[in-house]
Amino acid sequence: MNEKKKTEIQKKAQDIPDDPKKIAVVGLMAAGKTSLLKTLFRQFDAVLNITPTRKVERSVTEFLHHKLALWDFGGQDRYTLKYLESPDLYFKKIAQLFYVVDCQNSDWIEKSLTYFKNVVEAVKKFSPDANITILYNKIDPDFPNQDIIEKNMSQFKEQAHKILNCKGFGYQAYRTSKDVPVWVITAFSKSMLDNPQIFDEISSQLGVFSETHDLDAAIVFTPEGFGLGYHISPKFNAIEIRDLFIKFFTKFEQMYNIMPVINLQFEGLNIYSTRFYLDEVSSKLPLYFGLIYKKELQLESISTFIRVLKQKTTEI
Numbered sequence: 001m002n003e004k005k006k007t008e009i010q011k012k013a014q015d016i017p018d019d020p021k022k023i024a025v026v027g028l029m030a031a032g033k034t035s036l037l038k039t040l041f042r043q044f045d046a047v048l049n050i051t052p053t054r055k056v057e058r059s060v061t062e063f064l065h066h067k068l069a070l071w072d073f074g075g076q077d078r079y080t081l082k083y084l085e086s087p088d089l090y091f092k093k094i095a096q097l098f099y100v101v102d103c104q105n106s107d108w109i110e111k112s113l114t115y116f117k118n119v120v121e122a123v124k125k126f127s128p129d130a131n132i133t134i135l136y137n138k139i140d141p142d143f144p145n146q147d148i149i150e151k152n153m154s155q156f157k158e159q160a161h162k163i164l165n166c167k168g169f170g171y172q173a174y175r176t177s178k179d180v181p182v183w184v185i186t187a188f189s190k191s192m193l194d195n196p197q198i199f200d201e202i203s204s205q206l207g208v209f210s211e212t213h214d215l216d217a218a219i220v221f222t223p224e225g226f227g228l229g230y231h232i233s234p235k236f237n238a239i240e241i242r243d244l245f246i247k248f249f250t251k252f253e254q255m256y257n258i259m260p261v262i263n264l265q266f267e268g269l270n271i272y273s274t275r276f277y278l279d280e281v282s283s284k285l286p287l288y289f290g291l292i293y294k295k296e297l298q299l300e301s302i303s304t305f306i307r308v309l310k311q312k313t314t315e316i
């Protein structure tokens with residue numbers, strides 16, 4: 001790498017203060033990193049027209065109290081070699097590493113483990129306090145040979161556990177697929193929460209509320225794309241879940257800026273969404289409570305439930 005280029009990258013790395021938190025999404029080529037990020041940010045059209053990432057694509061977003069700098073590391077060999085050649089430039093000041101594994105590609109599990117080991121070593125050296133999450137990706141619910149997925153996943157898991165243990169890192173791990181947005185939201189959001197259990201607690205409260213009111217789905221989410229919990233009726237399969245959420249979020253994106261409460265029919269769905277604030281006093285940190293339902297909604301019970309949610313979300 002020439003000196004000018006190196007100085008340029010160094011400058012970019014230095015530009016990142018502790019806040020925003022640097023989030024690195026790393027993995028081999030075609031593991032599905034960019035698709036996961038587009039799914040998280042509800043850019044469903046972009047998921048359909050994905051192209052390989054050139055070098056590192058940086059963007060900024062927010063999750064609750066934190067500004068985030070997202071680094072989507074292109075995974076083609078020519079880039080991965082470059083990152084490992086100058087690890088100080090790429091792996092410095094990482095707050096959260098997401099390592100993405102393509103669980104459908106049996107031929108690349110070993111190769112991915114080698115890259116993972118090198119990345120973990122670089123992170124240990126340049127970001128020793130980083131949190132690490134492994135995303136076992138492409139676990140499509142309709143993939144015909146689930147045994148292959150399970151085999152690849154356990155092969156990776158066994159070695160990855162040893163690699164992380166040996167470096168003294170704890171970690172989280174999630175199953176993901178671009179076809180199931182709520183899995184993607186869960187994986188990214190829980191990894192970023194100081195108290196990930198709160199996500200499960202809110203999900204369980206949403207479950208009780210949904211069952212009592214015969215709702216198809218209920219979710220608490222941020223305008224940026226993260227979530228704080230969800231429940232979906234078990235009668236839906238993954239593809240139906242994806243379609244429900246694409247419709248829901250499409251309408252939400254069109255309307256949330258003009259209307260704090262959305263309650264209408266859209267493409268055969270009844271949807272409802274309302275805003276409340278995590279920081280009620282100063283009306284900061286907006287959160288949305290979204291519902292998909294068939295029968296009539298009892299608005300009264302919603303306002304009671306929002307009080308419960310407000311209470312719970314203050315524990316975040």
Ligand SMILES: Nc1nc2c(ncn2[C@@H]2O[C@H](COP(=O)(O)OP(=O)(O)OP(=O)(O)O)[C@@H](O)[C@H]2O)c(=O)[nH]1
Pocket residue numbers: 027028029030031032033034035036047050051052053054073074075076137138139140176177178179
């Ligand atoms: N079946 C399936 N395919 C996926 C999934 N996620 C991504 N893909 C496909 O995998 C290919 C690569 O996806 P990308 O998101 O570009 O992968 P990437 O890891 O960003 O690749 P690079 O930018 O080259 O490092 C595309 O054809 C996607 O449609 C998934 O969950 N399931």
Ligand SMILES: [Mg+2]
Pocket residue numbers: 033034035051052053072073074075
């Ligand atoms: Mg990419």
